[in-house]
Amino acid sequence: MDDSQDTLREITTRHAKPIVSLLLKIQEHQELQKDFLSFLGRLECFYVSNNAYRYKRIILWRRSINAFEERDYVALSYTWDPAPHEDPSSHGYSIQNRKRTSNFPSPVRNCVYERIMKYMHSKRVGLLWIDRHSIPQKTCGLPACTHRECRMKKAGLQCMDWVYKQSKYPVALLGRPITSYFKLTLLYDILGGRFVRRSNRTAPLQPLEKRNSLRAADALKLLAAITDDLWWQRAWTFQENYKGGKEMTLLIHHPPSLEGYKRRRKIFGNVPGELCVNSRLFSDEATKFCRAFQYTRRPTRKEEKMIDSILSKAGRYTVLLDGSQTMSPTIVADVEKRGVKDAWDRLAIVGNCCSYPVRMNITRLRRGRYSLSLSMLAMCLLNGEILNNNDDESPDEHTAFDMTASGFLKAQSFDKMSSPLEQRSLTFNKGSRFIGVELSQSGIVTRGHLWELGEIIPTAHFRDELPWIEYPQGELSLLEQKYLTKLFLELKSSTESRSLARCIESYLDGDAIDRAAFRIGENYMRMMMVEVANAIEEGVTLRLGRLRGSDEYMAIFIWEGDDNPGFVFTSSRTRNPNSEAQANDTDRHISLEVDLRPGTERTGRGPPQLYVKHWVSGICFFVGRPWKQVVFPWPSVLKNMDS
Numbered sequence: 001m002d003d004s005q006d007t008l009r010e011i012t013t014r015h016a017k018p019i020v021s022l023l024l025k026i027q028e029h030q031e032l033q034k035d036f037l038s039f040l041g042r043l044e045c046f047y048v049s050n051n052a053y054r055y056k057r058i059i060l061w062r063r064s065i066n067a068f069e070e071r072d073y074v075a076l077s078y079t080w081d082p083a084p085h086e087d088p089s090s091h092g093y094s095i096q097n098r099k100r101t102s103n104f105p106s107p108v109r110n111c112v113y114e115r116i117m118k119y120m121h122s123k124r125v126g127l128l129w130i131d132r133h134s135i136p137q138k139t140c141g142l143p144a145c146t147h148r149e150c151r152m153k154k155a156g157l158q159c160m161d162w163v164y165k166q167s168k169y170p171v172a173l174l175g176r177p178i179t180s181y182f183k184l185t186l187l188y189d190i191l192g193g194r195f196v197r198r199s200n201r202t203a204p205l206q207p208l209e210k211r212n213s214l215r216a217a218d219a220l221k222l223l224a225a226i227t228d229d230l231w232w233q234r235a236w237t238f239q240e241n242y243k244g245g246k247e248m249t250l251l252i253h254h255p256p257s258l259e260g261y262k263r264r265r266k267i268f269g270n271v272p273g274e275l276c277v278n279s280r281l282f283s284d285e286a287t288k289f290c291r292a293f294q295y296t297r298r299p300t301r302k303e304e305k306m307i308d309s310i311l312s313k314a315g316r317y318t319v320l321l322d323g324s325q326t327m328s329p330t331i332v333a334d335v336e337k338r339g340v341k342d343a344w345d346r347l348a349i350v351g352n353c354c355s356y357p358v359r360m361n362i363t364r365l366r367r368g369r370y371s372l373s374l375s376m377l378a379m380c381l382l383n384g385e386i387l388n389n390n391d392d393e394s395p396d397e398h399t400a401f402d403m404t405a406s407g408f409l410k411a412q413s414f415d416k417m418s419s420p421l422e423q424r425s426l427t428f429n430k431g432s433r434f435i436g437v438e439l440s441q442s443g444i445v446t447r448g449h450l451w452e453l454g455e456i457i458p459t460a461h462f463r464d465e466l467p468w469i470e471y472p473q474g475e476l477s478l479l480e481q482k483y484l485t486k487l488f489l490e491l492k493s494s495t496e497s498r499s500l501a502r503c504i505e506s507y508l509d510g511d512a513i514d515r516a517a518f519r520i521g522e523n524y525m526r527m528m529m530v531e532v533a534n535a536i537e538e539g540v541t542l543r544l545g546r547l548r549g550s551d552e553y554m555a556i557f558i559w560e561g562d563d564n565p566g567f568v569f570t571s572s573r574t575r576n577p578n579s580e581a582q583a584n585d586t587d588r589h590i591s592l593e594v595d596l597r598p599g600t601e602r603t604g605r606g607p608p609q610l611y612v613k614h615w616v617s618g619i620c621f622f623v624g625r626p627w628k629q630v631v632f633p634w635p636s637v638l639k640n641m642d643s
Contacts, residue, residue: 083175161352170244323425373405384433448571451545474511557618
């Protein structure tokens with residue numbers, strides 16, 4: 001049952017159990033994506049032999065590849081149902097069967113093969129991955145089935161993100177063509193940013209160019225028509241587009257009469273009869289155009305509806321979302337809005353889009369008649385998404401009860417993250433997730449280090465006399481090295497912070513000769529060194545921290561509060577790209593000011609209970625200090641959702 005539009009009140013009433021109890025039962029049906037990655041090692045692709053035209057039909061022959069090593073294949077994204085502008089006829093091409101003993105007519109539309117083969121010939125790519133035949137479609141669906149085709153289908157759904165991410169040529173076929181010179185010119189000007197004024201690139205909103213404002217209404221209609229294509233409305237194609245990333249190419253058909261004009265505009269490529277449009281460029285420019293349109297003009301109600309439709313289908317998150325947010329709740333909502341044949345597939349789609357290593361056993365959840373929308377919420381939490389459990393910032397109980405699960409996730413997600421200045425905020429925020437999560441009756445259990453805040457360090461005077469040092473060869477700049485050198489010299493003067501000073505000094509010495517540690521992955525330590533150096537340059541206050549129960553300061557945080565007692569919870573783990581266990585995970589980093597409220601640990605019955613306050617950046621040294629369990633209690637509104 002698809003209950004994505006049901007409220008939490010309706011869900012808890014239907015199941016006659018509290019929301020938390022339901023989440024705990026759903027948690028029992030988790031599995032890991034890494035268990036399915038062998039699918040990529042034997043990825044089934046297709047090729048057309050040189051003597052293909054000797055047969056009545058063109059035959060596509062199977063070939064298995066290791067997609068982790070061989071990436072020269074087209075990963076095709078298309079809709080199984082024909083668009084109104086497409087010829088629905090099929091069975092003109094044949095597919096070799098999985099046992100490689102015979103072939104059979106393909107139910108995929110002939111025009112799909114014709115278009116993609118023109119692209120492959122133009123790009124000189126020999127292999128095609130197509131979900132209809134590369135993934136088994138007829139399976140028994142039994143929970144513990146070990147048949148090869150059942151295992152292949154389950155694995156294919158749970159790691160399809162890798163198919164598109166690994167491909168050098170992810171391609172999407174749009175069904176709606178561009179049929180006139182006028183529309184092609186409009187599209188060319190949209191993609192070239194000619195409608196939007198670029199005089200101030202740092203401004204959050206840009207106006208339309210005056211000389212193009214009269215054509216803007218036509219451009220808006222064109223974008224609405226392109227994104228009205230069936231391909232933009234499906235959940236699986238949303239995932240394929242998202243994971244194809246900057247390599248994803250949209251193919252838009254056009255008549256032969258536009259071939260010459262198209263080729264003179266090199267942005268559209270040279271595939272006969274097709275416009276090759278980079279999907280990320282399209283979304284980026286379409287989003288900027290729509291926002292400029294709203295900013296410059298007063299859209300009519302019809303135009304406002306078109307803008308909403310365009311942004312909901314092709315909007316660019318980096319433009320639309322605030323830099324303090326995480327994308328996951330928006331991805332969940334966007335997947336829910338799109339069509340999918342089997343609603344339970346959304347769990348795999350969201351897991352793929354969000355790079356979640358923890359997945360849900362869809363077959364068992366469905367057969368157990370669990371809530372789909374709560375299964376989605378549980379998966380997000382098990383993968384470390386942070387709920388704001390500060391009751392002062394939560395919706396009231398009545399309002400929360402009338403939210404859907406995805407609406408609650410969006411409203412309750414922690415949205416005060418602060419990425420380093422040099423990092424793309426949404427990319428950094430994607431890794432702001434808890435580690436090793438377990439859901440319990442008391443809340444979300446995770447691991448990390450709890451720091452007790454101590455002495456305040458004013459830095460305004462640090463700039464007066466910076467030490468002389470040789471020009472460094474590493475990643476830190478000369479000025480950053482100087483500010484941090486000044487910091488460790490200050491810290492050396494106190495017995496309590498001397499060890500911290502030595503650790504910072506050691507890091508700077510290594511960086512100065514280009515031998516700094518922490519080189520795998522995103523190098524979180526270097527980012528924090530830069531943040532602290534920038535804070536010193538601006539005269540911002542710092543505050544020391546020591547692990548709870550220790551007398552020695554081993555952390556220093558950028559601090560904007562008072563000197564009242566306080567705590568910071570940190571947890572970080574660098575993704576090792578060579579580790580199978582983390583193959584689809586992200587670099588993780590948590591640094592939160594928290595409230596430690598008296599409770600279970602006073603009676604010795606559990607780990608510290610923490611409540612989220614703010615994001616706090618800083619330098620922490622904890623090598624050799626084991627992670628400790630902590631609990632982030634459920635938001636009160638969730639605990640009170642009884643049956």
